[in-house]
Amino acid sequence: MVNSKPCHAALKPSSCVRSKPCRRLYHSYEHERPPPFAPTESRILSAALSHVPTHGFATAALIQGARDAGYLDVSTNLFPTGPFSIVNYHLVTQRLALAKDAPSTNDTANNISENIRTLALRRLHANKPIIHRWQEALALLTTPAHLPTSLRELALLSDEFLFLAGSTDVTSTWYTNRAGLAVIYASAELYMTTDMSKDFVETEEFLTRRLAEGEKVKGLVGGVGAWAGMQAGGLVDGLRSKGIWI
Amino acid sequence: MSTPTFWRTSAHLSRRLIAAKQPYRCLSCSVRLAQELAQEQAKQDAKTTHFGFEHVPESEKESRVGAVFSSVASSYDTMNDLMSLYIHRLWKDRFVRSLNPGLHPTTSSLPSSKPTPQTILDIAGGTGDIAFRMLSHASTINNDHTSRVIVSDINPAMLSEGKKRSLETPWAGSERLSWVEANAEKLHMIEDESIDLYTVAFGIRNFTNKQAALSEAFRVLKPGGVFACLEFSKVNNAVLNGAYKRWSFGAIPLIGQLVAGDRESYQYLVESIEKFPSQREFAGMIERAGFMLPEPPWEDLMGGIAAIHKGVKPV
Numbered sequence: 040m041v042n043s044k045p046c047h048a049a050l051k052p053s054s055c056v057r058s059k060p061c062r063r064l065y066h067s068y069e070h071e072r073p074p075p076f077a078p079t080e081s082r083i084l085s086a087a088l089s090h091v092p093t094h095g096f097a098t099a100a101l102i103q104g105a106r107d108a109g110y111l112d113v114s115t116n117l118f119p120t121g122p123f124s125i126v127n128y129h130l131v132t133q134r135l136a137l138a139k140d141a142p143s144t145n146d147t148a149n150n151i152s153e154n155i156r157t158l159a160l161r162r163l164h165a166n167k168p169i170i171h172r173w174q175e176a177l178a179l180l181t182t183p184a185h186l187p188t189s190l191r192e193l194a195l196l197s198d199e200f201l202f203l204a205g206s207t208d209v210t211s212t213w214y215t216n217r218a219g220l221a222v223i224y225a226s227a228e229l230y231m232t233t234d235m236s237k238d239f240v241e242t243e244e245f246l247t248r249r250l251a252e253g254e255k256v257k258g259l260v261g262g263v264g265a266w267a268g269m270q271a272g273g274l275v276d277g278l279r280s281k282g283i284w285i
Numbered sequence: 286m287s288t289p290t291f292w293r294t295s296a297h298l299s300r301r302l303i304a305a306k307q308p309y310r311c312l313s314c315s316v317r318l319a320q321e322l323a324q325e326q327a328k329q330d331a332k333t334t335h336f337g338f339e340h341v342p343e344s345e346k347e348s349r350v351g352a353v354f355s356s357v358a359s360s361y362d363t364m365n366d367l368m369s370l371y372i373h374r375l376w377k378d379r380f381v382r383s384l385n386p387g388l389h390p391t392t393s394s395l396p397s398s399k400p401t402p403q404t405i406l407d408i409a410g411g412t413g414d415i416a417f418r419m420l421s422h423a424s425t426i427n428n429d430h431t432s433r434v435i436v437s438d439i440n441p442a443m444l445s446e447g448k449k450r451s452l453e454t455p456w457a458g459s460e461r462l463s464w465v466e467a468n469a470e471k472l473h474m475i476e477d478e479s480i481d482l483y484t485v486a487f488g489i490r491n492f493t494n495k496q497a498a499l500s501e502a503f504r505v506l507k508p509g510g511v512f513a514c515l516e517f518s519k520v521n522n523a524v525l526n527g528a529y530k531r532w533s534f535g536a537i538p539l540i541g542q543l544v545a546g547d548r549e550s551y552q553y554l555v556e557s558i559e560k561f562p563s564q565r566e567f568a569g570m571i572e573r574a575g576f577m578l579p580e581p582p583w584e585d586l587m588g589g590i591a592a593i594h595k596g597v598k599p600v
C-alpha cells in the first residue's frame with residue numbers, strides 16, 4: 040500500500056555487526072523508519088478508521104474520513120483499493136506501534152517466549168475497538184487481489200514480534216520460524232472475532248496454548264485450516280505457494 | 286455492471302460530414318520522415334508541436350485538430366466501436382465506475398456534514414459519452430439526483446452531436462447537463478475552485494499544450510477535487526505491443542476510409558496515440574501541476590492499450 044515500503048530502505052547499516060551474521064535484514068529501528076503514510080493519507084485513513092465501528096470497513100467509512108479531514112467525497116479516489124486501504128492502515132500502524140513500549144532487549148534472553156506472548160496479546164487487544172467488524176477486514180484481506188499484501192504484512196508482523204522479543208540470537212527454536220508465528224497469530228486473531236468472554240480471556244488462553252504447543256505442527260494446521268476454511272480465502276494455499284511450511 | 290443503452294445511437298447516426306474537410310496532409314509520414322522533420326524544425330526558432338507524426342506550428346495545431354474532429358463527429362461513435370472492437374465502451378464504464386461520481390447514499394443523510402451536490406466537468410466531452418455515464422452512475426448507483434455535469438469541447442460540431450444525442454437521455458434540457466465550447470487550455474469561463482471532478486477521456490493527447498491544460502484543471506478544481514484521465518497509453522508487453530501496432534497503424538485508417546470515407550483523420554488519431562507520453566511520464570506531468578498521486582498512480586487497461594490516471598488537489 041501507499042508508502043508502506045519494505046523496511047530494507049531504512050535498514051540501519053550498523054545493526055549488521057561483522058562478527059555476527061546479520062539475520063534480520065528485514066527489520067529496521069523505529070526511529071529510522073520513514074513514515075509509512077503521507078500526511079494527507081494518514082489524516083483521511085485515521086479519520087476513516089474512527090468510523091469503522093459504525094460503518095464497517097466500507098466505502099462509507101472512507102468517505103466520512105475524507106470529510107472529517109476537510110476533503111470531498113470524490114477525494115477518496117486517492118485510495119485505489121478503497122476500504123482495503125483502511126484495513127491496511129490499521130495493520131501497518133498497529134504493527135509499528137508495538138515498538139513503542141516493547142520489552143528492553145537486555146533482559147530478554149531467557150524470556151523470549153513470554154515476550155512474544157505479551158507482544159502478540161498486545162497486538163490482538165489493539166483490535167478490540169473494531170473486533171465486531173474484523174470479519175469484514177478478513178474478507179478483504181483474503182480476496183485474491185489483496186492476498187499478497189496481506190501475507191507480506193502478516194510476515195512483517197511476525198518479524199516484528201520476534202525482533203522486539205529479542206530473539207535475534209536464537210536460531211534453533213521453533214518460534215524463530217516467522218511463518219509458524221504468523222500462523223499462530225492469524226488463528227488467534229480469527230478466534231477473537233467469535234470470543235464473547237470478558238476482556239477476551241479465551242483468546243488469551245487460545246494464544247497461550249498455541250504458542251506452548253508450537254512444535255506440534257498438527258495443531259497449527261487445524262488452526263490455519265479453520266481460518267482459511269472460514270474465510271474461503273485460500274490462505275493455506277497462499278502460504279504454501281510462498282514456500283511456508285503448513 | 287451494465288450500462289443503459291438509450292444513448293447508444295451510433296447505428297442511427299447519419300454519415301453526413303458536418304464540416305468540409307480542410308486541405309491538409311498528415312499521411313505519407315513515415316517515422317523516418319517525421320524524425321527528419323523534427324530535427325529540421327528543432328533548428329528553427331518557431332515553436333512547433335506534434336500533429337500526429339507531423340510537426341506543425343503551435344498556432345496551427347488547434348485548427349487542424351479541429352478539422353479532424355469536425356470531419357469525424359457524426360461517424361465518431363461507429364468508428365470508435367469498430368476501431369476498438371467495442372472495447373472503448375468497457376473502458377469508459379470502468380473509468381466512470383472507478384470514479385464513483387455522485388454523493389454517496391449512506392453518508393449524504395448524515396447530519397455531521399451536509400455535502401453540496403457535485404459539479405463534474407467533462408473536458409473534450411464531445412459526444413457526451415462520459416457525461417451520460419456519470420449522470421447515470423450518480424443517479425442509479427448513488428441515488429444522487431442533484432449532481433451535475435458540464436460537458437466542454439473545443440469543437441462545436443462535436444458538441445452539437447452530443448446535444449443531439451442527449452435528447453435520448455433523461456437529462457435532455459435538465460439543469461444537470463450543460464454544454465460549454467472551450468479550449469481546455471483556457472477555461473476562463475470556469476471559476477477557480479468550482480469543480481469537484483474533472484474528467485478527460487481520449488481528449489488530452491489532442492491538446493497543443495498538455496501541461497497548460499493540467500494547470501487549468503488544477504485551477505478550476507476545488508481543494509480535494511479530482512483530476513481523472515482516460516487515454517490511450519503504452520502497451521507494456523512486447524508481443525502485445527507488436528500486434529497492437531499492426532492493428533492500429535494498419536487497420537484503423539483503413540476502417541476509417543471505409544466507414545467514414547476519411548482515412549487521413551483516422552491516420553492522425555493513430556499517430557497522436559503513438560506520440561502521447563508513457564504512463565510514468567504523464568503521471569509526472571500530473572504531479573508537476575500540483576496534484577497528489579494515488580498509489581499506484583495509474584491503472585493500465587488491457588496491458589496498457591489505455592490507462593486511467595488520477596490526481597487529487599491538496600486541501
Ligand SMILES: C[S@@+](CC[C@H](N)C(=O)[O-])C[C@H]1O[C@@H](n2cnc3c(N)ncnc32)[C@H](O)[C@@H]1O
Pocket residue numbers: 350354408409410411412413414415437438439440443467468469470485486487488491492493
Ligand atoms: C477522441 S474525442 C473524445 C470524445 C469523448 N470524450 C469520448 O471519449 O468519446 C477527442 C475530443 O477532444 C476535443 N479536443 C481536441 N482538442 C481540444 C482542446 N484543445 N480543448 C478541448 N477539447 C479538445 C475534440 O474536439 C474531440 O471532441
